[in-house]
Amino acid sequence: MQTTDVLVIGAGIVGAACAHALAQVGLSVRIIDARLGGATAAGMGHLVVMDDNPAELALSKSSLDLWHTWAPQIDAGCAFTACGTLWLAANEEELQAAHAKRATLQAQDVACEMLDAGALARAEPALRTGLAGALKVKGDSVVYAPRAAQWLVAQAAAHGTVVVEQAEATQIDGQTVTLRDGSQRSAGAIVLASGIHAPQLCPGLPLRPKKGHLVITDRYPGTVRHQLVELGYITSAHHSDGTSVAFNVQPRPTGQLLIGSSREFDTTDPTVNNTVMARMLQRALDYLPGLADLNAIRTWTGFRAATPDSLPLIGGHPEHPHLWLAVGHEGLGVTTAPATAQLLAAQISGGTPAINPAPYAPARFAGLSTP
Amino acid sequence: MHIVVNGAPLQVPAGTSVAAALAQQTPGTTRTSVTGAARAPLCGMGVCHECRVRIHGRTHLACQTVCTEGMSIHTDVGTAPGNATL
Ligand SMILES: Cc1cc2nc3c(=O)[nH]c(=O)nc-3n(C[C@H](O)[C@H](O)[C@H](O)COP(=O)(O)OP(=O)(O)OC[C@H]3O[C@@H](n4cnc5c(N)ncnc54)[C@H](O)[C@@H]3O)c2cc1C
Ligand code: FES
Numbered sequence: 001m002q003t004t005d006v007l008v009i010g011a012g013i014v015g016a017a018c019a020h021a022l023a024q025v026g027l028s029v030r031i032i033d034a035r036l037g038g039a040t041a042a043g044m045g046h047l048v049v050m051d052d053n054p055a056e057l058a059l060s061k062s063s064l065d066l067w068h069t070w071a072p073q074i075d076a077g078c079a080f081t082a083c084g085t086l087w088l089a090a091n092e093e094e095l096q097a098a099h100a101k102r103a104t105l106q107a108q109d110v111a112c113e114m115l116d117a118g119a120l121a122r123a124e125p126a127l128r129t130g131l132a133g134a135l136k137v138k139g140d141s142v143v144y145a146p147r148a149a150q151w152l153v154a155q156a157a158a159h160g161t162v163v164v165e166q167a168e169a170t171q172i173d174g175q176t177v178t179l180r181d182g183s184q185r186s187a188g189a190i191v192l193a194s195g196i197h198a199p200q201l202c203p204g205l206p207l208r209p210k211k212g213h214l215v216i217t218d219r220y221p222g223t224v225r226h227q228l229v230e231l232g233y234i235t236s237a238h239h240s241d242g243t244s245v246a247f248n249v250q251p252r253p254t255g256q257l258l259i260g261s262s263r264e265f266d267t268t269d270p271t272v273n274n275t276v277m278a279r280m281l282q283r284a285l286d287y288l289p290g291l292a293d294l295n296a297i298r299t300w301t302g303f304r305a306a307t308p309d310s311l312p313l314i315g316g317h318p319e320h321p322h323l324w325l326a327v328g329h330e331g332l333g334v335t336t337a338p339a340t341a342q343l344l345a346a347q348i349s350g351g352t353p354a355i356n357p358a359p360y361a362p363a364r365f366a367g368l369s370t371p
Numbered sequence: 372m373h374i375v376v377n378g379a380p381l382q383v384p385a386g387t388s389v390a391a392a393l394a395q396q397t398p399g400t401t402r403t404s405v406t407g408a409a410r411a412p413l414c415g416m417g418v419c420h421e422c423r424v425r426i427h428g429r430t431h432l433a434c435q436t437v438c439t440e441g442m443s444i445h446t447d448v449g450t451a452p453g454n455a456t457l
Contacts, residue, residue, distance in 0.1 A: 049400065218430060218448065219405065254405045295430045297420040 004030040004161070006348065007177055009169050009189035009201065012040035013337040014326050015193030016149035020156040021341035022191075025349040028161035030185060031153065034168035039333060040145045042302025044214065044250055046227055046261055046333045047141040048085055051104045055311055055359035056332075059339050061108055062355050064139055066338035066339050077147045079253045085140035086115070086124065086226045086245070088287065089132040090363070094231040098135040103229075111138045126290050130137075142227060142250055145334045172201050175322045189348050193326040195333075196305040204368045205313065207328050209303040211264040212276050212344075218295040221255030230287065245280040247287045257294070258352045259284050263331075265306075272299050304330045307365075314340050314360035315347060320367055322349060325362050374442045389433035389444060390415065390422050400450040401433050423448040 008015050011033035019029045047067050053055040067080075074080050089095040098114065105112050115123060115134045117279070122270050156162045167184075171178040176186045192198055198207045230247040248260040264273075264282045277299060284291055307313060307328040317323040324347070326340050333340075339355065346353040362368055372385050376396055383392045390412040393401060400409040401422045412422040415434045422433035425445040431442075 295423075296425070 004163065004187045006189045006191060007032065007185055007194055008142045008191045009177065010038070010193035010195060011149060011164070012038040012193065012195055013145050013149045013334050014195070014329060014340055015191070016152040017337035017341035018191050018193055018326055018344055019162060020159070021345035022151040022284045022348065023156040023160035023162055024158065025345050025351060026160060027349060029156065029163065030163045030187060032167045032169060032179070033164045035166060036168070036197060039304055040149055040300050042214070042300060043145060043334060043336050044248070044258055045143045046085070046250060047143055048227070049063055049105060049137060049140060050332060050335070051101065052310065057104070058355045059336050059360070060332065061110060062220045062342070063339040066342065067141060067143070068139065074148070075151055078151055079142070079144040081142045081148070081253055082139070083142055083251060084226050086228050087137070088122070088127070088228060088230050089134060090230065090232070091132050095132040097231050098133065102135050105137065112136060124224060124228065126288055127228070128287060128289055131220070136226070140227060141215040143334065144171065159212060169201055172323060189324055190325045191320050191326055191344065193328060196303050198305070198327045202317070202323070204295050205325070205327060206308050206365050207305045208265060210268050210330065211262070211301055211303055211307040212260065212331070213262040213272060213280055213299065213301050214257040215277070215281065215296050215299050216255045217259070218297050219255035220257065220294055223290070224249055224251045224257060224288070227251070228287070243276060245257060245276070245283045247283050249284060249288060257291070259291070268303070270301050272301060281362045289338045312336065312340060312360055313362040314343050315357055315362055318363040372438060372440050374438050374444060377446060383438055385453050387438045389424060389426070389436045389438055390430070392438050393424070393433055393444070393446070401446050
């Protein structure tokens with residue numbers, strides 16, 4: 001049996017970034033992906049510094065730094081766009097929240113500035129009048145995640161010994177992975193990066209699917225220039241139960257507008273739910289009334305892999321010495337894939353992680369059981 | 372029945388879909404892709420959105436639209452900034 005240093009299960013943005021980081025530290029890597037369809041192909045690709053807690057801020061900021069070092073080399077198909085984010089404040093209370101967010105981000109050297117109502121209207125004339133202002137985060141960007149994942153795998157191949165195989169893993173046993181066809185692959189270490197599918201190979205992982213809807217319009221270049229998010233998103237996005245919607249519009253380099261967002265637990269049904277869709281679009285119209293005149297060309301859904309504390313599981317499985325986890329990135333996995341990969345590669349190769357790995361250690365969850 | 376495609380007159384039998392009418396014309400395509408490639412109706416049933424055309428100022432799916440007398444159709448959807456529905 002051929003043996004590699006590391007076998008990565010899953011070639012979504014997280015698995016691809018892991019393969020890239022592992023190859024960079026000189027390890028040989030085998031990536032297997034079953035093409036089951038994952039969150040990477042269904043999400044928005046907003047690269048955003050999030051600061052709900054210090055661990056999320058450290059991971060997202062460290063990731064943005066890596067995205068920025070990749071940006072000059074990344075191919076055009078990845079559609080990397082440094083459009084920045086405007087966190088929109090609808091009223092005085094949200095404006096206070098924007099000021100607080102600015103203080104938190106500036107303390108970590110994240111470049112950002114307040115826009116008053118007038119400056120916001122000049123920055124984004126399509127927004128409705130009467131908004132209180134916005135916090136502009138300059139370094140936030142946008143990437144087309146499925147292509148970025150391919151690019152990372154290609155870069156990994158250029159760095160070292162990388163084999164990519166289309167196959168479905170059905171069992172992990174120590175250092176051996178069994179595939180659907182019964183054949184086996186072994187490796188010094190196994191990285192589980194199979195997103196929402198991960199509990200099938202590793203029961204006991206505390207992951208819940210959180211469904212999201214997206215809409216994309218026809219091409220209307222120049223309508224919107226920044227990634228636009230309502231500050232209410234911060235409160236609505238992390239409700240642990242119930243269905244929530246929040247205004248989030250992303251300008252694509254094609255001139256299309258990608259419209260989100262919804263969050264829904266307790267369903268694994270991928271069909272577009274028109275009631276949720278209507279709520280989401282109504283919320284979008286509250287901010288961008290002109291959207292009503294534009295044509296939408298596609299709608300779809302995706303599932304985020306949510307953990308109980310909204311932080312991903314990055315690090316060694318507490319009970320299985322050769323199994324490493326890179327799962328549970330919820331709605332932030334495109335952003336946080338680079339730092340996830342760096343943390344994991346450092347731990348696997350015995351290097352020094354760029355940030356403290358403790359908050360993401362899978363061992364924080366009791367009862368992670370035998371795969 | 373008389374229609375006009377990109378300014379040129381065309382005669383089609385009543386009941387013809389816009390997609391079928393366009394197919395009778397050279398080059399027989401509908402919209403232009405973001406990289407400038409010509410696109411033609413693909414699914415014929417309103418799913419793929421490859422057949423977007425501009426009819427009297429709004430975007431329609433050519434395969435889902437029946438020609439009417441005097442209809443003016445343009446195949447330039449998305450090729451000029453912000454013009455898709457104008
Ligand atoms: C609607 C929506 C909007 C989002 N917006 C954003 C955003 O703006 N910014 C952001 O940062 N994040 C966003 N996300 C989150 C982001 O998309 C995810 O966190 C990220 O894509 C997760 O990547 P992943 O590689 O962990 O998982 P996935 O992309 O799901 O990849 C898992 C891979 O594993 C493979 N696989 C699964 N099981 C097996 C098996 N047994 N054997 C072999 N292969 C297997 C699958 O084929 C798949 O390719 C959004 C998500 C959704 C749903
Ligand atoms: S041909 Fe597919 S939508 Fe018209």
